[in-house]
Amino acid sequence: MSRFMTICALLLVAACGRQENESPAASNEVGQTPRAEPxxxxxxxxxxxxxxxxxxxxxxxxxxxxxxxxxGRLRVAAGCNGRGWTFTQKRNIVSFAGLAGASSNCGSLPTVDQERAFHAIDRATIALFDQEGREATLSGDGGNITLSRR
Incomplete structure (x- = not known):
């Protein structure tokens, strides 16, 4: 019987030592939920x-x-040629509408690049920013234009 008691004591000591080496279980408390970064x-x-x-x-x-x-207004001027729009921006979503009477041509027609830029603005629906806000790409089904802050 003493052999039996010895074995029980050893098993008890082994079980206690094993629990001390295990890491505590994670807590499911509500106060420990990770906070989302803004x-x-x-x-x-x-x-x-x-x-x-x-x-x-x-x-x-x-x-x-x-x-x-x-x-709420956009004016694009290239030399004496220019166009105007009203615009709205909600975060990255943008919309543009041409302003009647806001176009100007001084005898020279807009260049191909200027016309492509005007068309891209007319159709832009999203603004993506880069370079910590110093660069903006206006994108839509009329193409993309990238602007740099002056």
Missing amino acids: APATPMLEGAWRLAKIDGTPVEGGSSAVATFEN
Whole structure:
């Protein structure tokens, strides 16, 4: 019988030692749920931009086209040619509508690049930002234009 008691004591000691080496089970308490990080703020289009790329291709020789977003209006001027739109932006979703009487031509027709940019703006539905908000790509079924902050 003493042999039996010895074996029981050894099993008891082994079981206690085993529990001490195991890590504690994870708690399911409500207060320990991970907190979601707040989403970074979407940059706004407000301000002056320079036309940098059309459909991913840099505008040849740099661009003189300047896009100015202000108070729900967009004005794109390239020399004496220009167009105007109203616009809305909700985070990355954008929409543009041409402004009657906001076009100007000074005897010279807009270049092919300018016309492609105007068409892309007319059809843009999304604005994607890069370079910490210093670059914006307006994209839609009319193509893509990339603007750089001035």
